[in-house]
Amino acid sequence: KSQTAIITGASRGIGKEVARQLAAEGVKLSILGSSSQIHETAEELKNEGYEDVLAFVADVSNENDIEQVVEKTKKAYGKVDMLINNAGIGKFKSVEEVTVEEWKKTFEVNVQGVFLATKAVLPYMKQEKFGTIITVASDVSRYTIPEGGSLYTATKYAVQGFMGSIAQEVRKDGIRVGTINPGMVDTYFAESKQGLPEKENWLKVSDIAASIVHMARAPKHMLIDELHLHPLEQEYPR
Numbered sequence: 117k118s119q120t121a122i123i124t125g126a127s128r129g130i131g132k133e134v135a136r137q138l139a140a141e142g143v144k145l146s147i148l149g150s151s152s153q154i155h156e157t158a159e160e161l162k163n164e165g166y167e168d169v170l171a172f173v174a175d176v177s178n179e180n181d182i183e184q185v186v187e188k189t190k191k192a193y194g195k196v197d198m199l200i201n202n203a204g205i206g207k208f209k210s211v212e213e214v215t216v217e218e219w220k221k222t223f224e225v226n227v228q229g230v231f232l233a234t235k236a237v238l239p240y241m242k243q244e245k246f247g248t249i250i251t252v253a254s255d256v257s258r259y260t261i262p263e264g265g266s267l268y269t270a271t272k273y274a275v276q277g278f279m280g281s282i283a284q285e286v287r288k289d290g291i292r293v294g295t296i297n298p299g300m301v302d303t304y305f306a307e308s309k310q311g312l313p314e315k316e317n318w319l320k321v322s323d324i325a326a327s328i329v330h331m332a333r334a335p336k337h338m339l340i341d342e343l344h345l346h347p348l349e350q351e352y353p354r
């Protein structure tokens with residue numbers, strides 16, 4: 117029977133390419149994003165020949181939204197094999213400039229979103245005694261960005277801690293939990309644009325997606341719990 121995956125934040129960037137590469141592997145998809153762009157992405161994938169793509173406008177930080185997506189996926193496909201927690205945002209400014217609203221919002225999307233989606237899929241994965249949950253954290257989960265990165269870094273450390281802990285909690289249920297930690301990736305992240313000339317040597321969305329597919333499609337008895345990837349030109353203090 118085909119495998120199924122829920123991918124958060126798949127309107128564009130890394131999530132969209134993960135959707136494409138998993139679809140190419142024959143995985144049935146539920147993709148979600150907080151804007152209606154998610155429907156255009158689903159159309160694009162269908163035009164490329166991938167038929168099993170359900171799209172949802174859903175905010176990962178909203179419990180009801182995410183529960184609906186998970187329930188509808190289970191109803192349509194019968195099971196939930198993979199969750200790719202990819203949705204994330206970043207504001208980069210000095211700590212004096214970060215507002216409480218920005219702090220809360222970034223934690224809601226980057227951390228609470230991962231918690232809610234994970235919480236929602238676990239009962240179904242436990243029923244099947246199988247599942248894979250991969251979260252796109254960041255290489256900043258291992259060091260801190262010197263300037264302007266305090267808020268974003270704090271959220272990704274939180275995600276790393278959360279995932280590391282549940283990885284052990286659900287191992288006995290046949291569920292694999294891992295994180296992928298990229299350095300600079302050419303996407304729309306932090307109000308940027310994909311394909312800018314100055315990002316030519318950054319990681320590509322296809323690099324990250326291929327690594328996620330590798331983690332997600334690993335043999336059942338194997339867990340790839342953490343991957344760190346950097347463009348060669350990026351310094352990465354350890």
Ligand code: NJP
Binds near residue numbers: 126131150152176301
């Ligand atoms: O960014 P971008 P990336 N609920 O902006 C969606 C991490 N990362 O692909 O909501 C649901 O192109 C948004 O869609 P929409 C990063 O922290 C990146 O680079 O419809 N979805 C879009 O599809 C993040 O965790 C770099 O506007 C929500 C997607 O998220 C992940 O990679 C480095 C949402 C963001 O696409 C993907 O980011 C690194 C919500 N509330 C880690 N809010 C890097 N690019 O350099 C946003 O270490 N989305």
